[in-house]
Amino acid sequence: MLVYFLIVVPVLLSAFFFFSYWQERKYRRKPFYRLSDVGWQRHAPPPEAELVHSAALLGDVGAIATDGTDPVMKLVQAWQQEAGAKGTMIFLGDNLYPIGLPEAGNRHRDLAEARLNTLIQSIKSYPGRGIFLGGNHDWLKGREGGYEQLLRQEAYVLEHLQQPNSYLPPQGCPGPxxxxxxxxxxxxxxNTQWFVQRGTKPLGSKYGCPYADIEEFFVSLNKLLKRNSHQRILIAGHHPLYSNAMHGGKFTIKQHIFPLTALHKRFLIPLPLFGSIYPFYRKMFGAYEDMSHRKYKKMRKRLLRIFHRYNNLIYVGGHDHNLQHFEIQGNHYIVSGSGSKLAFVKKGGRATFALEELGFFVLNYYSNGQVWLECRTVSATPGQGQLAFRKLL
Structure with a gap:
């Protein structure tokens, strides 16, 4: 019996981990398509349809290069030329890594300011508009003092961009x-970060928010969606409501064997079995930024309960550093979070499309009422992009 536990069990576990790792290696950085969407290349908007509006969904761009060489920003420039004045750039939060825009004198301030200036300039040089949302990193990674950090970034954007409605919801309020x-x-x-934020969270007239009870937010949201059920509605927040990636409880085999890589990618110290404790905790209980955390879970449940009443909704978030699409009960849920970082995304599940690649989603609205989703990713040729997925929503 002792020999069984000391030899046979470790061999079986090692074989399982090796096979799983080999399976992951086969599809990482390769697109996953639901079977019914495999032939997506054969479908396209009708040539006679006129583009009415285009929205670039740019998530987690907070680590972009500021010297003009950033591949995703070059991809954005190509989209700008196509969309012209009929476009809106929506930055889905985590606009600045690692801690948003700190006060002057902080060691992160100069780089954060340079990155934010790069984003602002990309809007200024464009005839369309740009809108920023706050993510957990913009709120000081969800810690105490995050509200002040968010207000500092909002004020900077409003002052330097000089465009109305360029930071939403205003004053860090929940919205909508x-x-x-x-x-x-x-x-x-x-403002999905409001629901999981620690420390000060604005609510009521004291902070410039329209109501003092968060229940009124859900009532207001439902009324807004019901009142506009005759049109297509794009809902933007930082946190996804469906995800096949880390914040949705999906981890790689490498993360199970080398759990310390969560602290730094070079901490390759093998801790099999023991290393599975961290992914298991994140999956079952979660950090504040995970779907399994009680606050995130409560927010997600309340939002989906409202969204499932309608069938004209497109919800987009960032947060997970990859590209995903889900079609649930007649609505569409998008993760567009690979604006500057990449992370593992698991294939299959309820996803119709998933890809671990730098890029972003675009929503194109046409004169015939159709809305088409496009996934644009960075290609090997500098300055050029490629279409990885397209779908009529």
Whole structure:
């Protein structure tokens, strides 16, 4: 019996880990398509349809290069030329890594300011508009003092961009804020970080928010969606509601064997079995930024309970550093979080599409009422991109 536990069990576990790792290696950085979407290349918007509006969904761009060489920003420039004045750039939070825009004198301030200036300039040089949302890193990684950090970034954007409605929802309030992008296409912005933030969270007239009880947020959101059920609605928040990646409880075999790589990618100290404790904890209980955390879980449940009443919704978030699409109960849920970083995404599950690659999603709204989703990724040729997925929503 002792020989069984000392030899046979470790051999079986090693074989399992090796096979799983080999399977992951086969599909990492390769697109996953649901079977019914495998032939997506054969479908395209009708040539006679006129583009009414285009929205670039740019998540987690907080680590972009500021010297003009950033591949994703070059991809954005190509999209800008196509969309012209009919476009909106939506930055889905985590606009600045690692801790948002700190006060002057902080060691992170100069780089954060340079990155934010790069994003602002990309909007200024473009005839369309740009909108920023706050993510957990913009809120000081969700810690105490995050509210002040968020207000500092919002004030900087408003001062330097000089465009109305360029940071939503305003004053760090929960929202919902809405903006008519085009006739028949409404943008609704939610501050999902508010629900999981520690420390000060603005609510009530003292902070410039329209209500003092968070229950009124859900009532207001439902009324807004019901009142606009005749048009297509794009809902933007930082946190995804469906995900096949880390914040959705999906981890690689490497993360089970080398758990210290969560602290630094070079900490390759093998801790098999013991190393599975950390992924298991994140999957079952979660950090504040995980779907399994009680606060995130409560927010997600309340939002989905409202969204499932309608069938004209497109919800987009970032947070997980990859590209994903889900179609659930007639609505569409998008993760567009690979603006500057990459992380593992598991294939299959409820996803219709998943890809671990730098890039972003684009929503194109046409004169015939159709909305097409496009996934644009960085290609091996500098300055050029490639279309990885397209779908009629």
């Amino acid at each position: 804020s809405c903006l008519q992008l085009a006739e028949g296409l409404l943008l609704v912005v939610i």
